[in-house]
Amino acid sequence: MSNQQFTGILAAVVTPFTADGSAIDTHGVKRQAEHIIGGGVHGLVPGGSTGEFGALTVSERKQTTELYVEAAAGRVPVVAGTGALSTADTVELSVHAEKAGADAVMIVPPFYDAPSFEELLAFYGDVSETIDIPIMYYNIPSATGVHLTPEQLAELGRKTRVTSYKDTGGDFAWFSAVKEQHAADITALNGWDTLTFAALASGAKAGVWGTASVIPRLCADLYEAVAVRGDLVSGRELWSKIFPICRFLESHNYACGIKTGVELVGVSAGPTRRPVLPLAPEHREELRTLLAAAGVETVTDQVAA
Template sequence: MTAQQFTGILAAVVTPLTADGSAVDAEGIRRQADHIIGGGIHGLVPGGSTGEFTTLSLDERKQVAELYVEAADGRVPVVAGTGALSTAQTVELSVHAEKAGAAAVMIVPPFYDAPSFDELLAHFGAVSDAIDIPVMYYNIPSVSGVSLTPEQLAQLARQTAVTCYKDTGGDYVWLSTVQQEHAADITALNGWDTLTFAALANGARAGVWGAASFIPQLAAELYDAVAVRRDLAAGRELWARIFPICQFLESHNYCAGIKAGVDLVGVSAGPTRLPVLPLAPPYRAELRDLLIAAGVAVADANVAA
């Protein structure tokens, strides 16, 4: 798989859990995959921030990757999140993801002792030596503590198996600089919800988007309008419906918001895991109203549930 094949909207997916939160819900994963792919979304990204990966054991992370690949059943590519605090665990998860059938892996830099650029090159180099599928760099400086320059990001791609990156930095100028000056080295995928329209209009080939898990049709329609048909007028109309939802999600715990969203549209994924608390009832009601205003069918009648 090459970087050019990452086009469209890839849903950053949740990790469905059983009612008590103690185990991964395999049937819930199948339910998520069918709903998202059925809505026209072009790929799945399990095991990232939206998937609460920091609360999962190593075995659970492997299980989630396997189950999403199985549930996708070749309909769309699966990019497995395999970032970990150590290079050894990152390699272990990445090798497993490749064997499970993932099309690529997404790796966030180790996020406790933020590595230097030389250490980052060694870290991603070790993964690149261990697998034969592409690596997506997960740029999220607010969490990882790693802030690369556009030139460093391009160098990382030239020296390792990194072919693209998910940008969850929220800096549109930085994203645009990479798009305009380093497209030959690395492909930009937007990962900051409220910048989706701007990134696609500026030529981003793809986006990794948590809200696509519960508004897949709207997300797919936006991509088609802006990136495929280049109909900015239609895109603006869609974006006017979508933007308030994205703005809401960025104002609350993101995992809790996405899990509330999938529940509201009838594809419940169970609770969040502590320390993340469920979205409070008043906020859940607000999200429900935003979905209705956007024309999304809501299955949940009891907003305080």
């Protein structure tokens, strides 16, 4: 697979749970995939922060990858989140994802004890030796403590199977430096919701976007307007509807916000796992109001257990 496959909007997807949160809801995965793909979104990214990967066992992470690959059925690419604290677990999950049919893997740097750049090169290098599909570097410094320079990120691209990176750092100047100065070594993908319009307008070819799990058609339409047609007037009109939703989601626990959103639009994915609590009723209604203002139909409350 070439870098070019990472085009369009790739939805960061939830991990649907049964009502008590104890197991993966297999039918729920199909509901999510049909909702998202049917809305025109260009790819699925299970097993990331939106998918609550830190609350899943290794076997559940493998199961989620398998279910989303099966649900996508070759219609759109699936990029499986496989990052873990140890190289061994990351390799195990990445090898499994390739065998399961994932088109690429997304790997967050080991978190809690931030590795040095030399350790990161070894970490991604070790994974690169075990798989033949591309790696998307998941840049989220607030969670990992890892702050790479644009030059280091480019070096990572040259020396490993990292072909792209999802930027969830929120520093648009840093993102632009990588995109403008190091495109030959690594492809920049936006991963910060409220910077989506700016990233697409500046020429980013793709984004990994949790909001696309809730309002896929609006997100796909934004990409078509801005990135494909270069129609900034239409893009701004769409963005005026989408931005308040993105702003809301960035102001709350993100996975919980997305799960609340998919429930409100009629494709419930069950609760988030503890310790994450449901949104307070007033915030839930605020999100409903924002969706309605964007022209999105919501359903009668069916609060997850």
